[in-house]
Amino acid sequence: MAKNLYQKVWDDHVVRQLDSGQYQLFIALHLIHEVTSPQAFGMLKDKGLGVAYPGRTFATVDHIIPTDDQSRPLADDMAERMIQVLVEATTQNKIEFFAPQSGSQGIVHVVSPELGLTQPGMTICCGDSHTSTHGAFGCIALGIGTSQVRDVLASQTIAMDPLKVRRIRIEGELSRGVTAKDVILHIIRTLGVNGGVGFAYEYAGSVIENMTMEERMTVCNMSIEGGARCGYVSPDETTFEFLKGRERVPEGDAFDSEVKKWRSYASDADAQYDDEVIIEAAKIKPTITWGVTPAQAISIEEVIPDPDLVQGLEKNLISDALDYMKLEVNQPIKGTKVDVAFLGSCTNGRLSDFEQVAAVLKGRKVLPSVRAIAVPGSEKVDKAAREKNLHLVFEEAGFEWRKPGCSMCLAMNPDKLIGDELCASSSNRNFIGRQGSPTGRTILMSPLMVAAAAIEGKVADAREVFGLGEVQ
Amino acid sequence: MKAITKFGGKGVYVEGNDIDTDRIIPARFLKCVTFAELGSSLFYDVRFDEEGNSKGHVLDSEQHRGAEILISDVNFGCGSSREHAPQAIQKFGLKAVIADSFAEIFHGNCTTLGIPCVTMGKDARGKLSALVETDPDAEIIIDLEGLKVICANNIFDINMKESAREAFLAATYDPLDNLLAASDEIAATAVKLGYT
Numbered sequence A: 001m002a003k004n005l006y007q008k009v010w011d012d013h014v015v016r017q018l019d020s021g022q023y024q025l026f027i028a029l030h031l032i033h034e035v036t037s038p039q040a041f042g043m044l045k046d047k048g049l050g051v052a053y054p055g056r057t058f059a060t061v062d063h064i065i066p067t068d069d070q071s072r073p074l075a076d077d078m079a080e081r082m083i084q085v086l087v088e089a090t091t092q093n094k095i096e097f098f099a100p101q102s103g104s105q106g107i108v109h110v111v112s113p114e115l116g117l118t119q120p121g122m123t124i125c126c127g128d129s130h131t132s133t134h135g136a137f138g139c140i141a142l143g144i145g146t147s148q149v150r151d152v153l154a155s156q157t158i159a160m161d162p163l164k165v166r167r168i169r170i171e172g173e174l175s176r177g178v179t180a181k182d183v184i185l186h187i188i189r190t191l192g193v194n195g196g197v198g199f200a201y202e203y204a205g206s207v208i209e210n211m212t213m214e215e216r217m218t219v220c221n222m223s224i225e226g227g228a229r230c231g232y233v234s235p236d237e238t239t240f241e242f243l244k245g246r247e248r249v250p251e252g253d254a255f256d257s258e259v260k261k262w263r264s265y266a267s268d269a270d271a272q273y274d275d276e277v278i279i280e281a282a283k284i285k286p287t288i289t290w291g292v293t294p295a296q297a298i299s300i301e302e303v304i305p306d307p308d309l310v311q312g313l314e315k316n317l318i319s320d321a322l323d324y325m326k327l328e329v330n331q332p333i334k335g336t337k338v339d340v341a342f343l344g345s346c347t348n349g350r351l352s353d354f355e356q357v358a359a360v361l362k363g364r365k366v367l368p369s370v371r372a373i374a375v376p377g378s379e380k381v382d383k384a385a386r387e388k389n390l391h392l393v394f395e396e397a398g399f400e401w402r403k404p405g406c407s408m409c410l411a412m413n414p415d416k417l418i419g420d421e422l423c424a425s426s427s428n429r430n431f432i433g434r435q436g437s438p439t440g441r442t443i444l445m446s447p448l449m450v451a452a453a454a455i456e457g458k459v460a461d462a463r464e465v466f467g468l469g470e471v472q
Numbered sequence B: 001m002k003a004i005t006k007f008g009g010k011g012v013y014v015e016g017n018d019i020d021t022d023r024i025i026p027a028r029f030l031k032c033v034t035f036a037e038l039g040s041s042l043f044y045d046v047r048f049d050e051e052g053n054s055k056g057h058v059l060d061s062e063q064h065r066g067a068e069i070l071i072s073d074v075n076f077g078c079g080s081s082r083e084h085a086p087q088a089i090q091k092f093g094l095k096a097v098i099a100d101s102f103a104e105i106f107h108g109n110c111t112t113l114g115i116p117c118v119t120m121g122k123d124a125r126g127k128l129s130a131l132v133e134t135d136p137d138a139e140i141i142i143d144l145e146g147l148k149v150i151c152a153n154n155i156f157d158i159n160m161k162e163s164a165r166e167a168f169l170a171a172t173y174d175p176l177d178n179l180l181a182a183s184d185e186i187a188a189t190a191v192k193l194g195y196t
C-alpha cells in the first residue's frame, strides 16, 4: 500500500500499542539542553532508573548561555547551576555533551543537522517545541515535555497518539526577495496558529523541492507555530548532498547504502493524506507579524488590521494585540520605528542566513539608533562565517557579532529587550514578553527584512532597500 | 499514581484565545533544576507589575481563592513544550483545565502529570465561565467516567481525547512503568532498525 513518509517512519518505529490506545514509539535520536532536561535526570534518580540507550542522546547548552562573555562560572548563578547539573548528568550517564568551546556547541536544532546526527527516517525528540526543524530531513521530529524526556532517557520510547497528515503544496515560483521565512509566515497566517493541531505537516510542491536544506529547516522549524506537532519534507538528492561528508554520517559504500534506505522513506507518489492545502507561490510577499502570535501576520505591503471588521473574541484578540504593540489601525506596517534588530535563532541562525544578509549589507550602515546583533546558531556557523570574513561585514555595518546561543529569541540569557523596545527579529515567536521585557515588542521577519529594518531604523521592504526585484 | 475519575472544585475563568506557555510561565522562571517552586510564578507578568505588586488578576482575587479548575478559551497552552507550564498550574493548586481547545504538546504534558484537559462545546463552555464569574463559589464537578461537567444544576457534555481518558481512569497517565515493561520489544525494535 502506498504510504506517506509519516506513516512509513511511524510504522517502523512502533514498539507496540498500549492499553490506553496510544502507541509506544521508539526514538532514534534524543537531543537535550539545559532548560528542560536537567529536571528529568532528577526524576530518574527519584525512581532509581538509569539511561537505557545513552548513545542515542546528545546534549548541548543554548538557551541560557550568554553570547558575549561565556567564561565560567557564568555571572548568573542559576544559569551556572543549570549547566553544572547537565554536565554532571551527562558525564554520569555517558551521554555526549557538546560543551562551549568544543567546536560543536550551539542551538540544539542547528547543531544536530550540521553534525549529520539528524538523518532521514528517524524519530527525533527533544524537550523543545522547535524540534520540528529536523523534519526537514524527512523525520518525525517532536517537541516533548520534561516527563517525556525522562521517558526517553529511561526507555528510549514515548507514548503517543498517531497524527493525521496534511500535505501543504507550495507550487510555482517565489518572487525575488521572498524567502523561506516568508513562506512559513504566510502558511501560518493562512492556516492559523491552531490550524495544525492534530496534524503533521508535509511540505511539498515545487517551491519546497527547490529549497536548500537550510531553507527547509526554516520552514519546518515554525510548524509548531501553526499548531502542528511536526512538519517534514521528503528526503531527496538535496538532503543526501547536504549529509554527505558530515562528521556523523558514514562514508563510502556505507553512505550509499544509507542513501538507499533514506530514499525509501520518501512519501510514495500515490500516498494518501488526511488533508491537502495548495498555496500559490506567486502570491507570497515578504511577510511579517504585527501582533502577538505568529499568525497575526501581514505582508509588508498591507496595513495594520482593524478589529472592528471582525466579531467576538477575535476582535478582542486583535485590539489587545494592537494595544500591546502600540500600533495604529489601518496604518501601513512599513515605517514602524524599530529599536533593536536581531539576527539569529534556530529559525534563521545558519551560515546561509548570514551569507544572504552579508551580501546586501556590504557598504551599508545600520542606523545608529538601532541596537543590532548577529548571533550565529552554532560554533561551526561562527567558524565558517569568520573564515569567509562575514563577521567583518556585519561589524563594519554596525552589527555586533556575538557568540553562539539562543540569545534574544527568548529571555533566558542576558540578551533582552528593555522596556517597550520594538525588535525586528529573525526568530520564531512574538509572544508577549518573549524577548525578555514584559512590555517588549517583537516583529518576526526574514533575515533580509531584519537587515532592511536595521538600516532604515524602521520596518522596511527589503526588496526596495536592497533593490531586489519588482515591487508591484 | 491514583485513578482520576470524578472530582470537584471551584473554578476560575482566565479569558483569552491562544494563551501561550510564555504567558503561563515567562521564560525567566524556567531557570530551575526542579519544578517545586513554580506555582507562585504562574501567569506572573499578567498578575504582577515590574515591582511585584498585584495587578488584581482574577487568579489573585479573594473570591477565586482556592480555585481548582482553570477555564479558558481557544488553543490554550500554545507555544513551547516547556513542562514548566503545566507544572506551574499544578503547583499553584489547579487540578484540571477546561477550554475550547488545547495545543497538543501542552495537552500531552498535562495528561502525564495527571491534569485532565477537558473540552466542551463553545456555548456550554461560555455558559460555564459565565456561571463561575457570577458565582465564584459554585462547585464544578468533572466526571471523566460519565463525560460530564456538572455546575449549579447544569449538566454539560464534555469531550476528551480517548487515550487520555483511558489513562486517567486506569491510572496509567504517567506511562513510564508501562513503557519500561516492554524492554524486550524495545530492544528488538532497536536491533531491527540498526539503532544499537
Ligand code: SF4
Pocket: A062, A063, A107, A108, A109, A128, A130, A345, A346, A347, A405, A406, A409, A410, A427, A428
Ligand atoms: S533559538 Fe529560540 S526557539 Fe530556537 S531553541 Fe533557542 S530559544 Fe528555542
